[in-house]
Amino acid sequence: xxxxxxxxxxxxxxxxxxxxxxxxxxxxxxxxxxxxxxxxxxxxxxxxxxxxxxxxxxxxxxxxxxxxxxxxxxxxxxxxxxxxxxxxxxxxxxxxxxxxxxxxxxxxxxxxxxxxxxxxxxxxxxxxxxxxxxxxxxxxxxxxxxxxxxxxxxxxxxxxxxxxxxxxxxxxxxxxxxxxxxxxxxxxxxxxxxxxxxxxxxxxxxxxxxxxxxxxxxxxxxxxxxxxxxxxxxxxxxxxxxxxxxxxxxxxxxxxxxxxxxxxxxxxxxxxxxxxxxxxxxxxxxxxxxxxxxxxxxxxxxxxxxxxxxxxxxxxxxxxxxxxxxxxxxxxxxxxxxxxxxxxxxxxxxxxxxxxxxxxxxxxxxxxxxxxxxxxxxxxxxxxxxxxxxxxxxxxxxxxxxxxxxxxxxxxxxxxxxxxxxxxxxxxxxxxxxxxxxxxxxxxxxxxxxxxxx
Amino acid sequence: xxxxxxxxxxxxxxxxxxxxxxxxxxxxxxxxxxxxxxxxxxxxxxxxxxxxxxxxxxxxxxxxxxxxxxxxxxxxxx
Numbered sequence: 464x465x466x467x468x469x470x471x472x473x474x475x476x477x478x479x480x481x482x483x484x485x486x487x488x489x490x491x492x493x494x495x496x497x498x499x500x501x502x503x504x505x506x507x508x509x510x511x512x513x514x515x516x517x518x519x520x521x522x523x524x525x526x527x528x529x530x531x532x533x534x535x536x537x538x539x540x541x542x543x544x545x546x547x548x549x550x551x552x553x554x555x556x557x558x559x560x561x562x563x564x565x566x567x568x569x570x571x572x573x574x575x576x577x578x579x580x581x582x583x584x585x586x587x588x589x590x591x592x593x594x595x596x597x598x599x600x601x602x603x604x605x606x607x608x609x610x611x612x613x614x615x616x617x618x619x620x621x622x623x624x625x626x627x628x629x630x631x632x633x634x635x636x637x638x639x640x641x642x643x644x645x646x647x648x649x650x651x652x653x654x655x656x657x658x659x660x661x662x663x664x665x666x667x668x669x670x671x672x673x674x675x676x677x678x679x680x681x682x683x684x685x686x687x688x689x690x691x692x693x694x695x696x697x698x699x700x701x702x703x704x705x706x707x708x709x710x711x712x713x714x715x716x717x718x719x720x721x722x723x724x725x726x727x728x729x730x731x732x733x734x735x736x737x738x739x740x741x742x743x744x745x746x747x748x749x750x751x752x753x754x755x756x757x758x759x760x761x762x763x764x765x766x767x768x769x770x771x772x773x774x775x776x777x778x779x780x781x782x783x784x785x786x787x788x789x790x791x792x793x794x795x796x797x798x799x800x801x802x803x804x805x806x807x808x809x810x811x812x813x814x815x816x817x818x819x820x821x822x823x824x825x826x827x828x829x830x831x832x833x834x835x836x837x838x839x840x841x842x843x844x845x846x847x848x849x850x851x852x853x854x855x856x857x858x859x860x861x862x863x864x865x866x867x868x869x870x871x872x873x874x875x876x877x878x879x880x881x882x883x884x885x886x887x888x889x890x891x892x893x894x895x896x897x898x899x900x901x902x903x904x905x906x907x908x909x910x911x912x913x914x915x916x917x
Numbered sequence: 918x919x920x921x922x923x924x925x926x927x928x929x930x931x932x933x934x935x936x937x938x939x940x941x942x943x944x945x946x947x948x949x950x951x952x953x954x955x956x957x958x959x960x961x962x963x964x965x966x967x968x969x970x971x972x973x974x975x976x977x978x979x980x981x982x983x984x985x986x987x988x989x990x991x992x993x994x995x
Contacts, residue, residue, distance in 0.1 A: 844927040
């Protein structure tokens with residue numbers, strides 16, 4: 464049954480984005496907000512607004528019971544979770560359904576399976592999707608490690624089976640190195656975790672982060688091509704593109720087909736993203752995880768395909784089949800998105816909440832701004848620093864970068880420091896222009912830069 | 918009497934994590950540079966340090982309380 468009244472259980476720019484698509488589909492919108500967010504843009508744009516608690520997210524945007532009750536009391540028949548907060552919380556999705564409403568996203572079971580790293584890896588293997596080759600289970604000693612390394616191929620990464628957080632990770636290029644490093648890793652794991660078990664995985668050299676956007680209606684799935692998000696700082700994406708310029712047509716086709724196979728295998732419903740590591744020297748890609756929600760960087764996909772991913776999510780959640788066939792989805796040109804955060808890049812990205820002064824937002828052909836700000840808006844300090852996303856589209860990558868550089872000159876948010884100077888420097892950088900980067904590129908690059916604040 | 922103020926708006930925490938004891942209690946001595954709490958601003962944690970030496974007579978802000986920039990967090994007697 465088509466959605467009539469939608470509860471938006473999120474904030475910031477994604478709430479604005481969801482309100483806009485819902486309105487375009489003729490769906491009535493009820494916007495949730497914390498006490499600190501009563502003035503946010505989505506509240507102003509939505510048909511109705513409901514306060515769901517104090518500023519702290521755990522008492523508002525993360526309080527599943529309170530959100531479900533508020534949505535039900537507001538007479539909503541569906542809940543859109545956005546991204547972050549409860550978007551990938553299977554228990555929340557279950558509570559929404561138990562209250563007789565539609566969760567705009569996949570089933571709780573799919574969220575649970577794909578949210579568990581080991582289960583997601585098993586699902587990928589079952590669908591024939593390549594994963595990073597690794598040892599089967601724990602390795603008892605150096606001989607077992609050497610045998611496993613011969614199967615997965617050097618160089619290998621040795622990890623503590625019981626560990627996490629990158630502790631005790633060592634890289635061995637050869638058997639000799641592995642024999643030397645394995646006992647060290649073992650005793651370190653024993654000391655740190657009381658368990659000397661090791662695990663071994665192939666190293667993906669100069670890895671690039673590539674992800675495939677998929678859409679499913681529970682039985683059929685399509686891909687909307689890929690994005691590249693290799694420019695990251697502290698594992699946060701900074702600059703995102705579609706398509707990934709480093710892929711040839713054949714690799715792109717194989718990669719995207721693998722994503723559709725996995726999505727159909729798990730009966731995926733809604734919008735989702737499969738993340739991969741891509742190794743340019745060998746042209747191989749490896750599935751790492753799936754995000755069962757809309758992503759921050761979805762607009763670059765919309766710019767190159769012409770689709771409205773949020774609208775498609777809402778239609779599918781309302782019980783309709785996918786509105787597009789695979790052959791209708793075509794790549795047109797190149798798109799780039801940069802994240803405009805309230806942070807000072809000249810001062811180690813110190814958060815900069817404040818009052819938004821005069822605003823100048825670029826517009827025109829091939830330029831889009833998905834934001835949450837307006838003149839006089841007081842940015843609350845309680846949530847993340849994302850103020851908006853500047854997205855550009857051009858006939859090719861070079862044209863898109865030029866357009867980004869121009870658009871960044873126009874973008875001005877007075878009263879706060881933002882990451883605009885970082886993006887301007889990236890758009891002018893020869894390596895970025897040449898597409899020569901990987902996931903470990905940005906942090907050393909930043910160390911060699913002086914980013915003047917505006 | 919001197920005030921320790923929040924350098925930024927955010928959420929004030931008196932302990933490094935919920936499982937750990939507070940950095941300082943009322944009545945504790947502080948030296949210049951001692952951490953007396955954290956302010957969480959946009960998911961980053963900033964240390965709040967004493968700028969004068971003395972004794973903390975009172976915490977004005979409670980644990981997990983939202984605070985504005987410049988809000989008094991604690992009072993120190995020199």
